[in-house]
Amino acid sequence: MKRIKIKELLSSKDFGASVKAEGWVRTKRGNKSINFIALNDGSTINNIQVVVDVANFDENILKDITTGSCVSVIGKLTESQGQGQSVEIQAEKIKLYGTADAETYPLQKKGHTLEFLREIAHLRPRTNTFGAVLRIRHAMAFAIHKYFNDRGFFYLHTPIITGSDCEGAGAMFRVSTLDPKNPPLNEDGAIDYSLDFFGKETSLTVSGQLEGELGAMALGEVYTFGPTFRAENSNTPRHLAEFWMIEPEVAFNDIHDNMDLAEDFLQSLVKYALENCKDDLEFLQKMYDAELIERLKFVVENKFVRLPYTEAIDILMKSEQKFEFPVSWGVDLQSEHERFLVEKHFKKPVILTDYPKDIKAFYMKQNEDGKTVRAMDVLFPRIGEIIGGSQREENYEKLIARIREMHIPEKDIWWYLETRKYGTAPHSGFGLGFERLILFVTGMLNIRDVIPFPRTPKSADF
C-alpha cells in the first residue's frame, strides 16, 4: 500500500477510504480505551490525528509510541468527531519503525529555546519551527531559480576553489593537500605551494562575481547561486563562515537597471513566500513575530527609497538623532546610521548609491565627479544590508589605474582584465545573501536558525 503525504490527507474529502500515513509522533495523549497520536511527516507544519482504539492493539506497541518515535499507520480516513481538526485516521494497523526513548529523547512537546536547539542541530529539523524555516528556505531557493529562468537568465556554476585572493571580500580559508606537520619549504623558509595540489596557493571562494562577469560577457544575463566562505572572526546574528549567495550579473545594465532588478527581485521573492508558504508563515507569526506578514506585505507593496550616499550623509547630519559614531562625508556608514535611515527616517527599504570610492571595491564604476563610484547597497529593516552591488568599471585604463592604486596583484586577475580588453561592455550586478533573505522572510532573529547546519567561529559540529 502506498503512503499518502499528510499534507494531502489533510485536504482530502475521501472519507471512508483506507489510507496509509507514515511519520514521526509529536504527541500521544488519551486514556485507557482511546489514544490520540499527532503525526507529522514534514510535508506540512500541520499534524494528522490518528485515533487508536486501545482494545484493538498490543499494549506493548502502544507503550513504545512516544514523542519522537516513527510509525506507519493504516486506517480509515474519517471526519473528526472532536474539535480542532476536520480530518483524522481511525487506526487499523500500526507498524513501529523506530522508538525514541522518552527518558533521553531531547525534544519535548513543550517549547525549547532556539539556543538549546542549536546544540541538537541533528534533531531540530523535527521541530515545528525548523520544519517551517526549512520549507520556506526551499521555497525561496526554488523561487530564485524560477525568477531568473522566467526572465532568460542562465545559471552559471562558478568555482568554489579559487586561486585568486583578490576577490576583495575578506579573509579566506586555505585549500591544501600538503602535510600540515611537514610542508615542503622553499629556499627562504616559506611553504612551497608549487608542490601543492593545484601548483599554487588556493582558497575557498568568497564571491563568484569575477567569474560571473566573465559569463555575462558571453551569455548576457547570468546568475550564480552557491556556497560562499569567509574566514572572518565574526560573531553576530547576521554572519556565517559558510553561507549561500545569489549573484546576478547583467551585460548592458547600468546602475539604475541594477536597482530596478534588485527591487523587483526581492519583491517577487517575498510575494512568492506570501503566496506559497502561508501555513508556515502564520505559524512563525504566531510564535515569534506578530508583525511578520504585515511587514512582508509592506515590502511587496511599497517602492524602495533610492538615495545617493551624499544625500544620506546630509539627512544624518541634520537629524536630531544622537549617534555613537559621528557622521561626515567620506566615512562608511555604521549600523546605527543605516538603521536610522531605514527604520526611523524613511520606514521602508532604502537603496543607497554612489558611495565614496575609497570605501568600496576596485571593480566599481567610477563616477565623473572623481570622488564616488556607482555602488548600491539595499538596506532592509531588522537585518541591514541584504544586497551589495554596483555597476562595474568597464574601461580598461580606469580599472587598471584603480587596481594599481589599491595594490591589487594584477598577475592573479589578468583574465578578468581581458574582459575589458576584448569587447568590453557596460554591465552591473549584485550579491544577495540567501540566509539574510530567509531571516527577513521568516522573522527569525539569528542567522544560525535559518540554515540547517550553521558554520561559525568555533562551531562546525553536525
Place this chain on the structure above:
RNA sequence: UCCUCCUUAGCUCAGUUGGUUAGAGCACAUGACUGUUAAUCAUGGGGUCCCAGGUUCAAGUCCUGGAGGGGGAGCCA
C-alpha cells in the same frame, strides 16, 4: 577581535547580608479517567550548582583564571 550579560535537574528558571538536607514549573515513570487538543488529576524518581584554583569555621553565592553561550560593535552578504 572588542564591550557587556549569562552558565543551578532532561528543558526553562528561582535560590535573600556566605550558614542545616539546593527548590519550582514542564518533561519522565506509575496510577485514575470512554473523544483528547502543548489533555487533566494524584503520587514518585531525578543534581559534577560550567571547569580549575583561591579566600573563609563555612562557597551555588565572594575573588582570580579558563571554556561555552546570548546581545551590542567591527568585518560584510
